[in-house]
Amino acid sequence: MQTVLVSRCLLGEPVRYDGQSKALQHPLLQRWLDEGRLVPICPEMAGGLPCPRPAAEISGGRGQHVLQGRQPVLTQDGTDVSAAFIAGAQAALALCQQHDIGLALLKARSPSCATHQCYDGQFNGTLTDAMGVTAALLHQHGIRVFDETELDKLAQQLSSA
Numbered sequence: 001m002q003t004v005l006v007s008r009c010l011l012g013e014p015v016r017y018d019g020q021s022k023a024l025q026h027p028l029l030q031r032w033l034d035e036g037r038l039v040p041i042c043p044e045m046a047g048g049l050p051c052p053r054p055a056a057e058i059s060g061g062r063g064q065h066v067l068q069g070r071q072p073v074l075t076q077d078g079t080d081v082s083a084a085f086i087a088g089a090q091a092a093l094a095l096c097q098q099h100d101i102g103l104a105l106l107k108a109r110s111p112s113c114a115t116h117q118c119y120d121g122q123f124n125g126t127l128t129d130a131m132g133v134t135a136a137l138l139h140q141h142g143i144r145v146f147d148e149t150e151l152d153k154l155a156q157q158l159s160s161a
Contacts, residue, residue, distance in 0.1 A: 047088025
């Protein structure tokens with residue numbers, strides 16, 4: 001049975017920067033949970049950040065640039081938390097490698113988990129087309145990443161595997 005890496009906040013765990021969750025109430029997710037297909041992680045907490053924690057955005061919005069050392073992840077007061085984001089991404093990749101995971105369900109617009117759009121680092125709500133740090137690292141290693149709006153696409157991948 002193929003397993004899926006999943007953002008803990010989507011499972012209702014209060015691990016987001018604001019101490020909240022973003023529980024995804026969906027029959028597919030519940031079925032996969034019941035089947036034992038889900039391997040949960042919060043990359044930011046796995047990287048050593050506390051909960052709650054200051055909001056952070058990628059300067060320029062591109063996770064791959066953080067991985068290359070070209071752009072930082074900063075809190076609104078300018079604290080560089082890039083090392084924690086990279087460590088969390090590496091922890092997520094290690095879980096995928098340990099459990100032979102090729103698919104991930106991640107939280108949209110997160111500086112760690114965004115699969116399509118990330119906030120641009122200006123803390124004004126502007127999105128840019130880019131992946132978060134964890135999504136970018138997983139993608140670089142051939143892991144297909146989906147966000148919570150793409151459950152049907154993820155289900156198709158699971159059924160064809």
